[in-house]
Amino acid sequence: MALFNYATKEITLKIVYYGPGLSGKTTNLQYLHSVLDPKRRGKLLSLSTEADRTLFFDFLPVELGKIQDFSIRFQLYTVPGQVRYNATRRLVLKGADAVVFVADSQRDKLEENIESLQNMRENLIANNLNPDDIPLVMQYNKRDLDNVMSLTELNGQLNSMGVPFFEAVAIEGRGVRETFEAIVKLLLKHVSKKHRIDVRTAEEEKVQSITAPPQEQKKVQKEKEAEPPKPALSKEVSPQVSSDGLREIMDALSGLRSSIDRLSDIMEKEALKTDEILGLLEAIKGSIDNAKTKKRWFLFG
Numbered sequence: 325m326a327l328f329n330y331a332t333k334e335i336t337l338k339i340v341y342y343g344p345g346l347s348g349k350t351t352n353l354q355y356l357h358s359v360l361d362p363k364r365r366g367k368l369l370s371l372s373t374e375a376d377r378t379l380f381f382d383f384l385p386v387e388l389g390k391i392q393d394f395s396i397r398f399q400l401y402t403v404p405g406q407v408r409y410n411a412t413r414r415l416v417l418k419g420a421d422a423v424v425f426v427a428d429s430q431r432d433k434l435e436e437n438i439e440s441l442q443n444m445r446e447n448l449i450a451n452n453l454n455p456d457d458i459p460l461v462m463q464y465n466k467r468d469l470d471n472v473m474s475l476t477e478l479n480g481q482l483n484s485m486g487v488p489f490f491e492a493v494a495i496e497g498r499g500v501r502e503t504f505e506a507i508v509k510l511l512l513k514h515v516s517k518k519h520r521i522d523v524r525t526a527e528e529e530k531v532q533s534i535t536a537p538p539q540e541q542k543k544v545q546k547e548k549e550a551e552p553p554k555p556a557l558s559k560e561v562s563p564q565v566s567s568d569g570l571r572e573i574m575d576a577l578s579g580l581r582s583s584i585d586r587l588s589d590i591m592e593k594e595a596l597k598t599d600e601i602l603g604l605l606e607a608i609k610g611s612i613d614n615a616k617t618k619k620r621w622f623l624f625g
């Protein structure tokens with residue numbers, strides 16, 4: 325759920341990339357990480373196997389900057405698409421504000437796409453999120469391959485909701501920005517309507533400025549030199565935490581406990597790269613410390 329810190333005027337929004345195994349979710353985040361202005365995005369944290377299959381999640385923080393006095397930041401996650409990791413998918417989906425469904429356009433992947441979409445609905449409901457209300461866009465990926473379904477067919481099979489859809493070739497970056505911009509716009513509109521905060525006026529300019537190609541980004545930054553964007557992972561201390569804030573922190577801690585339990589299970593079953601495990605554990609420990617000392621708002625899952 326959207327995290328509001330009225331004391332520091334910060335809003336944190338969680339966007340989850342969902343879809344069947346190998347559809348290209350991690351590739352989307354890798355491309356965004358490579359093209360976004362380093363001042364606006366943090367480190368890409370991935371926990372994957374030797375064969376680059378996501379085991380737990382990928383995580384990328386992105387800073388939008390200020391809109392109407394509010395600093396807006398996004399937390400981008402991917403779920404592991406492999407069927408056996410459903411518990412992890414459900415956990416990662418917890419508290420999502422928006423979803424990008426990355427479908428594999430290949431004809432022989434249709435069943436997997438349908439199953440994953442159904443699984444997404446179930447997991448949203450299990451997390452008390454309304455699948456018919458949450459901002460959602462579809463990405464039809466792997467358009468470069470031969471045996472792909474037409475857009476009409478894909479929409480007929482997967483998009484009865486009639487949400488925005490995008491063609492993509494994520495390995496080349498095609499359609500990745502467009503998908504991200506679309507979900508950000510949809511999400512900001514949704515937040516604006518739900519919480520009666522006017523984040524719409526400057527929205528177009530801001531959304532384009534985070535995903536602008538490097539040259540355009542420089543121009544945007546120059547114009548705003550007087551007020552440089554904050555780093556993606558700001559260490560700012562919130563002076564006040566409301567009871568809602570405390571509840572969020574308690575939720576975060578219980579979410580983290582489940583994450584750690586889950587991680588231990590995975591570690592027992594899979595041979596992982598030690599440095600990746602240590603990196604993830606370090607990140608989890610840092611988050612617990614943060615939550616405990618109430619120094620910043622934090623939400624996992």
Ligand SMILES: Nc1nc2c(ncn2[C@@H]2O[C@H](COP(=O)(O)OP(=O)(O)OP(=O)(O)O)[C@@H](O)[C@H]2O)c(=O)[nH]1
Nearest residue numbers: 345346347348349350351378404405466493494495
């Ligand atoms: N041809 C083609 N290959 C792609 C495209 N996007 C991703 N791939 C490849 O598909 C494979 C799987 O991509 P990932 O991004 O790891 O897929 P994922 O959805 O994260 O998979 P899981 O983590 O198992 O759920 C990789 O080898 C990618 O390079 C695309 O648009 N076209």
Ligand SMILES: [Mg+2]
Nearest residue numbers: 349350377378
């Ligand atoms: Mg992945």
